Amino acid sequence: MTALKKYQRLECGGLWRETPQDQRREVLVRFGDATLVLSDPKSGTAISHWSLPAIERINKGQEPPVFAPGPDANESLELTDPEMIAALGAVRHAVQAATARPGRLRGVLLAGAALAVVAVSIIWLPGALVRHTASVVPPAQRADLGQRALDDLARVTGANCQNQLGLQALATLSERVFGPVDTPILYVMPEGVVRPLHLPGDLIVLPRRLIEQANGPEAVAGAALVERLRTRAVDPIIPMLDHAGLRATLQLLTTAALPDAALTGYGEALLRAAPLPLPDAQVLAAFEAAQIPATPYALAVDPEGKTTAGLAAGDPYKGLAPSPLIPDEAWVALQGICDG
Numbered sequence: 001m002t003a004l005k006k007y008q009r010l011e012c013g014g015l016w017r018e019t020p021q022d023q024r025r026e027v028l029v030r031f032g033d034a035t036l037v038l039s040d041p042k043s044g045t046a047i048s049h050w051s052l053p054a055i056e057r058i059n060k061g062q063e064p065p066v067f068a069p070g071p072d073a074n075e076s077l078e079l080t081d082p083e084m085i086a087a088l089g090a091v092r093h094a095v096q097a098a099t100a101r102p103g104r105l106r107g108v109l110l111a112g113a114a115l116a117v118v119a120v121s122i123i124w125l126p127g128a129l130v131r132h133t134a135s136v137v138p139p140a141q142r143a144d145l146g147q148r149a150l151d152d153l154a155r156v157t158g159a160n161c162q163n164q165l166g167l168q169a170l171a172t173l174s175e176r177v178f179g180p181v182d183t184p185i186l187y188v189m190p191e192g193v194v195r196p197l198h199l200p201g202d203l204i205v206l207p208r209r210l211i212e213q214a215n216g217p218e219a220v221a222g223a224a225l226v227e228r229l230r231t232r233a234v235d236p237i238i239p240m241l242d243h244a245g246l247r248a249t250l251q252l253l254t255t256a257a258l259p260d261a262a263l264t265g266y267g268e269a270l271l272r273a274a275p276l277p278l279p280d281a282q283v284l285a286a287f288e289a290a291q292i293p294a295t296p297y298a299l300a301v302d303p304e305g306k307t308t309a310g311l312a313a314g315d316p317y318k319g320l321a322p323s324p325l326i327p328d329e330a331w332v333a334l335q336g337i338c339d340g
Contacts, residue, residue: 027041027047028044046168153205184202292325
């Protein structure tokens, strides 16, 4: 969340519980760009990724503070570090300010901008309003909108898979592919998702079938990598606002609030939408930079190779024995992320 850059790379210790019945466990807590990363202090292995805007304090009025990654989460994290506690409070304040209480000056400026854009859009194209609104939505609100869209998707697919060992493996894979700072949140939905999807706030949804049928983590890593490229090619808020309509878009621009009804059905629309095609050269460059072979992903997307022949042929690591992206036991755990 770039609005809170002063907290980037902030680290502290904490006490984490996987479920309320488990013993507390010491973890290293790292404040990232849009995530809170929990890792083993000895090995450095990621244990869990929490989306910053979704984090809630669950023991208000009590000390020390205890946080959770959402209202229905089993995990909890006890913190005593004042700076980390202040950072999480600042995140919550940023989300609330962006979504519920825009400042008077900001409101006036947005209203003026909205009138100008509306005038231009009437003469030109309705898409102008959507593009301008997308350009001024702050990071905190992007993350909030992404979580709301994920909730709508879950109405169709069921809640995201939450086997704890699988979630730890997913966090480890995400850090391996994207690095420890600019790491997206990866989700796996139990049913209905046949291809990777992405949402505002750097959220990526992966198909359960892809994980369970793959021979190794390379295809899954490649799917996440390519979907991240799509978020860079087209702002994920644009299709969301196209779905919401011009009236809801104008309301977001002028009041910094998007009605819940505007997102109803967006999850189903995502499932029906065709993926954005990307140039092979761009995709191969990303695979090379991340040191991930492209062939496993190409075969997973199209086993016959009709649409992904260029990726397989241009694989920068073709014929080389790849080093493991994650340990074997982590891959086994990831394959069981929807179990239990």
